[in-house]
Amino acid sequence: MFKKNFITFFLWVLLWGVCSAQEICPLNAKPPAELKSLKEFSAIAILHNGRVKPMDTYARHVLLQFSGKGKYEKQEPIRWLTGVLFGNPELLEQKVFLINNPEIAETLGIEPEKGRRYSFAQLEKGLPLLIDLAQRAWDIDEKNRSIVENEIIRVESNIRLFIQLTHVFQFAAPHPDFQIQNKTLKKELEFPEAQNYFNFLMVALRAEKLNELTRDLENKENSLWTETEKEAYQLISNLYSWSMYYNNLPIHIIPFFQHETHDWLSPWDTIHFSFNDPDIRKEIYFLSDMYQAKLGGDQIRFDLAVRSFSNSVENRLKREGAGSKYLRLELFSNQLQAFFWAKFLYLFSFLICMMALIKTNKVFYRVAWILVGGGFLIQAIGFIMRVVILQRPPVSTLYETFLFVSFISVFVGLIIERFSKNWLGLIISSISGFVFLMIASRFAAEGDTLKMLVAVLNSNFWLSTHVVTITIGYAGVCVAGVVGHIYILQSIFRPHQQELLKETQRILLGTLAFGLTMTFLGTNLGGIWADASWGRFWGWDPKENGALLIVLWIAMLFHLKVGRMIGALGLAIGSVLGCIVVMWAWFGVNLLSVGLHSYGFTSGLARNLLIYVLVQLLFLTLTIPLIKRK
Amino acid sequence: MNLFIKNLAKNPLVRFMASLKITVICLALLFILTLWGTIDQVGNGLYAAQEKFFFSFYFLGFGFIPFPGARLVLWVFFFNLLAVTVTRFIHYKLKSIGIIIIHLGLLSYFFAAFVTFHATKETYLQLLEGAGSNLSSYYRDWEVSIWKGEDNPRNVTSVDAKLLKPGFSLQLNDFGLEFHVTQFLTNSDAYLEQPQEGTEYLNASGIKSLKKISPNIEPEKNMAGGTFLLKDKKGELKNLLLFGGEVRPTGLSINDEIVYFQLRKKRHELPLTLKLVDFRMKKYPGTDMAKSYESLVEIDANGLKRQVLIYMNHPLRYKDYTFYQASYAIDKLSREYSTLAVVKNPGKFLPYFACFLTFAGLVIHFMSSSFQKKK
Structure with a gap:
């Protein structure tokens, strides 16, 4: 805690140190000329959260983190990020900072906005207060922090990151701190005579010469210093203070290899720590060139600088055997938005299914098939791309499990439809596909969804056996829950169609059996994994218990049915309630924040889970009396 | 039939x-x-x-x-x-x-x-880099170990802490000693100050008194403590205090011999000796997030030595025993320790x-x- 606070405090002291000498966000006086294409720039490799990804993914992540939106006023995230990095002054007025609690805005002296988003210019006045509040919020234990306190910390860290991002390319920006009027000094430093303003990089490259010029000044009285010496001294002082201030900045785009260690540095840290390496020095020149080209709106020069930079980085990575192969694929995946389109197709198909309730039509049936099939195909492509990019099965975070449950539910629905041919499978597919993808998209709002795994999960074999199987089990029971709903509705609206009810009951039994078998297998494979990594097959851990609850619940339903203690309706009700058991096992136990499966815990789920349970109970309370009446 | x-x-x-x-x-x-x-x-x-x-x-x-x-x-x-x-x-x-x-x-x-x-027997083995052992410790069970200073190899007599209730006494003939329990605490704090009206205890770490605290919800974090009355052949009485957090044993002169006493986690003898050659933790670049932990150990089983790498999801199996990478620690001197969970389960494949x-x-x-x- 102390360390974290200290770092926060230290960073702010540094930032404010710079700010007191210069402006907070060193943006240019006029907007830099717009470039038509940022295609090459969006493919630059960047290390973020332990993973090398394209700049495009990073831009999406940061914009989502700041604003909770995927785009800013129809502007692609990469264009917005480029604006921040290359100093577009219009950004100060753009309302990108999301503050969920209006009282925070009021405390900072800002009129609360309807859209809950504020510009940097609005927030700037209240910054010292925000920093102070954030500092106090940090001092409170994480478990005891209120929503407002967490929000203060989030907003403050976003603004801090924004300021840091505007500093990333400052080494290439001409600045009054590096102004040279003296012609002799310009000549000594081999600068063009006509130019007065220079950037940090240009001066840093001549640091040795400046050292030479100022070496003897310590022994010379100030009044005796020549104009050249005075300017040289000022330059070297500024060089030093800039070096002190600008470090630990984001945008880790330059790989750095030393002995056995491998890290990625930001341009500033590269200048400080490894500028002597000729390849790395060349890369800094390319970045500087990129900045100048962006400022002048020179597309060809900009792309050339980006390509030269990327090429140099790639060559060095290959030489060290650390190449990142799938950046282009990830870019394509970002642009394809496979899960968005799949969700759209499932929704459309569901609407057609609803229309078919009024009037069955062969054309409708075919269109619904094509839409669900198309959604399934696109979703499968999205999955395959995730597997290739991450080199692991795509089921390890809560977000991914929602994607996977949606995928399996659609698949099970399609299989059911293939045999039953009575719309039931299509309804199951479209509802489950849409609902689970909808929930998944809420998790996607947390940022980059392609995450690295904690050490204990880092096993492709067990991820692809235990986690995949148990998630298929969840999907099976969820599908049974959907069928249970349908059976209850059919019992109300079509009580005399016994054949239809029997068919639905048969499907209900089948999906429950599928859910039980896969959950049972998944639970046991989990036991075997636990045995292999922790030394015990079963430890009564909440997540293990959750899976056991599903198995016990379905086993109980089957035994009740076999013993004729319940009928088809009881089974349907049990399946609806079974969904609640699955939700509890899936993410409800994570809310307890205890146990060995403490990875992937997500806040804000409790309310949604409670709403879900209440809705299900309300559904049963409203529908069951109707069946009895009929 | x-x-x-x-x-x-x-x-x-x-x-x-x-x-x-x-x-x-x-x-x-x-x-x-x-x-x-x-x-x-x-x-x-x-x-x-x-x-x-x-x-x-x-x-x-x-x-x-x-x-x-x-x-x-x-x-x-x-x-x-x-x-x-x-x-x-x-x-x-x-x-x-x-x-x-x-x-x-x-x-x-x-x-x-x-x-x-x-x-099933669940124990753990914490090893410093370069150190080896054939004894693992139980997570929650304690024992009082007693041995003579001159013994080489050390011949240890252990008293299971489950027996240590006030009033319990034991005749230790090998040491010519009567061992009485006056107090035993499942979880305790140790103090260096002498209470105003209290017995003066002998203790190697200078601990003067113990205070009972409520048991931890994670029992492996409990720190046991106890006070004992020792009576030698001559009838001389000694008040001894032992605390589970002590590193050093307390040595006392009993019947003109130095006898050591220590309250420690109960030990389990392994059929092999493990020596930690190297502990490594790999992180994802640019983060503090661990990608993997691994311990390179040298095992000595009946004189046959070989090196084995134990890491997450890849334990070492030997007879009924399995050794898992459980956790690690770095002390103030930057020395690395690796903790291996040791499980003896004859029915692990059932x-x-x-x-x-x-x-x-x-x-x-x-x-x-x-x-x-x-x-």
């Missing part, structure tokens, strides 16, 4: 036990216990919840409602399953082969659980067998019933 089973199947008690209602009640009770025991872990920790809900025959819910524990429910469930096997599955038909396999699988689970519950059998039964049953319905 067949006749015996037929007669057994007619027994009213067996017929009663074979009731499907008992099965449903057992499943429902297990469901409630599992849910309750999971939620209870939030406040009382895993260990207490296990003991109360899962390892007990009964307990008092909310302090006053008697409720069957999972152990009792599982025994009833086991007899229910046995009775069902005798009365129904004995007249098996080919179409119910899946059901029979499922329930045989479940019976093997009961057997596996019984063996694992009663025969759940695997039960799992295979039950899963196979489920697949056979559901597949065959789906085909039967098709027909």
